[in-house]
Amino acid sequence: MLQPAQRRGLGDEAADRIREEIFAGRFPPGGALREVELAASLEVSRGSVRDGLAILEREGLVQSVWHKGTRVIELTESDIREVYAVRAALDRLAATTAARHAAPEHLAELDRLVRAMAAGREGPAHGLLALDIEFHERIYQAAGNRRLLEAWHAVRSQVYLFQSHRIRLRDEEYRDRLAEEHGELAALIRERDTARLAETAEEHVHSARRALLAGLAGNNAGE
Template sequence: MQPAQRRGLADEAADRIREEILAGRFQPGSALREVDLAASLQVSRGSVREGLAVLEREGLVQSVWHKGTHVIGLTESDIDEVYAVRAALDRLAATSAAARARTDHLDELDALVDRMAEETDAARVLSLDMEFHEVIYRAANNRRLLDAWHAVRSQVRFFQSHRIRLSRGQYRARAWGEHRELAALIRGGDTERLPGIAEEHVHSARRALVEGLAQPPKS
């Protein structure tokens, strides 16, 4: 890992560790030892401890007394819980955005879909995917809904990053088509079809991840 920059060491430590987790360099369930992280980041163990506390609030790590801190698991139960919460939030966000979105929000969604169509790197498509949903939540104009999304956002990205690694190339094509449909329905204010489509978008992602976990590893 790159050494932490002196801007606020706990936050910087959290950022660096988060990057490693989301990139798959710390595997689900793996131990995160303060002493090793502090040496890698060239900061104190106290800064690492505070950074891990940030990540625990985001749901990316879990700390257990006498067992230390670990990256969250990737079990079907974990997946079902996170995606069930996300499905409910996305349904409300999409319908609220359809009623309240400004023109600049709608244009931003369309622009992100266009960038997805042109992007060849799956990791960058995921970044656009997350940015797309961030715009929807902002367009919904509900601060508490936005806060609820931010509470699960890191976990969603964690699971989606593993979905990409397990999907064997299927993620990019599906992501573009599904987001294009969502953008069109929000722009059209189609509150009849939109709730079901928004939920199915989430459940489709959940199924793809679960199916990927069930497949034998690539040789």
């Protein structure tokens, strides 16, 4: 059951609530999103729901088709490869740029997030994923390139969705590698080792893609 919106009539509030449900898997890939039902659950107008769905469509989380309504995006191999390819290129540039421009407070924040990942290894998966996404957000902020940050924001919600499915399919593998991989990225940024950092940042993304695709293949084989 969706929690009622706290600010009636606001599309961004509706988008926040629906996005949370998508990330949690309660609206599965390919699932229909019906305005009437959403408006009733959120206790807002259909117009507000429509505005919220438009926000989520711009984020790439949902697709609207004329006469067919709005659905959560599918997790196809093609979509996964496209999103992770874009992310790999962006992360490589963000990490190497951050290595040149990061201030001490940026580095301290990355270290704090790595410690939180290690300390929360046995905690809720959604909390670990939030730390994961925040870590990369901090790298983009440290890079100091506004357009690069905007490019990351354009795919961030899709990355979150795909990573949430990766965790559901291969939870233990994600937990085992989270702090170590991000700790390595933080150390290389601190050392300003842009050559190794470029390769490591890309491989970090490609390993996530491989894990998701392997999890999906294993899940499909077991059906």
